[in-house]
Amino acid sequence: MALLTGLDASLWPFWLWLFVATLLGLVIGSFLSVVIYRLPLMLRRSWGETDLPNISLAWPASHCPACQAPVNWKHNLPVISWLFLKGRCANCKNPISRLYPGVELAAGLLTLLIAWRYGASFQALALMGFAWTLLVLAVIDAQTRLLPDFLTLPLVWAGLTFHWLYSSPELFNQAFAGALLGYLSLWSLYWVFKLLTGREGMGYGDFKLLAALGAWLGAPALVPIILLASLSGLLVALIMKLRKAWAGQALPFGPHLVVGGLVLLLGGWEIAELLMLDSWLLITGWAFTL
Ligand SMILES: [Zn+2]
Structure with a gap:
């Protein structure tokens, strides 16, 4: 995986590759849960439900759906923040859906398994992208039938x-x-x-x-x-x-x-x-x- 000279992961010890891949999976998982939440809303709005808020995948920044308080980086760490906050918003204490840490954990685990099975290669990275997209599709379909x-x-x-x-x-x-x-x-x-x-x-x-x-x-x-x-x-x-x-x-x-x-x-x-x-x-x- 010589994407960057000097950062060739195929030269790393295998455990380091697995560790970095798992971290990458957890962080990507955090983004995937945003896609899972926002994409169906964006689609429904584009199909004519104009009373829905005008959002994109990048805007507005993460915020609590109950009190609109922005989520700072300390409270936005995959899985850890959710556990630390005991599943509640830091500002208004309303519960945060278990879906977020669930998707993050699933993405972390899938990424680890692909890294382990396919080794440090560009192919493994491509297969991770494939698996992440499948995870998003599965959860969106389960929740919205889309x-x-x-x-x-x-x-x-x-x-x-x-x-x-x-x-x-x-x-x-x-x-x-x-x-x-x-x-x-x-x-x-x-x-x-x-x-x-x-x-x-x-x-x-x-x-x-x-x-x-x-x-x-x-x-x-x-x-x-x-x-x-x-x-x-x-x-x-x-x-x-x-x-x-x-x-x-x-x-x-x-x-x-x-x-x-x-x-x-x-x-x-x-x-x-x-x-x-x-x-x-x-x-x-x-x-x-x-
Ligand atoms: Zn809140």
Whole structure:
């Protein structure tokens, strides 16, 4: 990772690389929670809800939503400040959502795992960007049922560019097929489901998200991703049913696709093989060599 001469992280001791990566993840996580909070509001305003405040990702500076007091740097340290303030605003003592430290911790952990699995390389940095975007998409979808094109479409192009620049021609072809098949597979499922039941099981955002996962992880990863996502979705539906928190409403599928994608990113083919997906892989591999 010779981004800056003299700062080549591949020369660092491995623990130092992991430590710096985790810190980077925590700090980025702090920014991600701003995106998660503001992007849906910005979108809704652009769709005509003009009574919403005119904000951007950078303006205004972080402030308490209850009392508008600005957050100073001491109270803006990832996770630590939230613990130190016992989850309350330093000024008005109103509770601060657990989502903020949660997203920061998740980003820190994901970044650590990618740094550990992929080592000190530019590829690892690119994969961190991929994982951070997935985290934002999962939380926004869980909270608002939106998967903004603003994030999904650039993620497709970024994946293709990444493989164009850093992978072999075969892997680039897998990425290209992955984007295409990712979109088309859910698109067809959507129509089969709609024609059979007259209901919409998912939205166009899900197709674009799977296209992005296919672009980054390749076409052979799509089947394990869909299987993992369905398992994860079923599990959550079951838990909600047991807790009587589910009244049959459609549940967002994006977070489960993200779970599938991250498991493949971090676990790789060992996971896919553990799930005994060899036959499925043969079928996709075959479809793909046609
Ligand atoms: Zn406050």
